[in-house]
Amino acid sequence: MSVKVPILPELNRRAFAILSKEMGVPDTLRFFAQLGLGVGNYTEERRHLFADLTLDDYRKAVAELSTQQKPTNGG
Numbered sequence: 001m002s003v004k005v006p007i008l009p010e011l012n013r014r015a016f017a018i019l020s021k022e023m024g025v026p027d028t029l030r031f032f033a034q035l036g037l038g039v040g041n042y043t044e045e046r047r048h049l050f051a052d053l054t055l056d057d058y059r060k061a062v063a064e065l066s067t068q069q070k071p072t073n074g075g
Contacts, residue, residue, distance in 0.1 A: 012032075016028060019031060
């Protein structure tokens with residue numbers, strides 16, 4: 001058995017048509033907006049952003065955040 005998988009723009013067009021028919025255009029637009037359909041290549045951006053980060057750097061940053069976020073007594 002083979003399954004035809006539509007390309008994303010076609011899938012989005014079909015979903016928009018179905019949702020707008022059932023929910024109306026304003027609610028459909030709100031639904032799509034909350035999905036945060038971004039642009040760009042997150043994987044490549046992440047690789048570039050963290051290219052120089054070592055595991056020790058990461059551990060140090062996590063430790064610093066942990067100490068900054070500890071609740072104080074009586075505060």
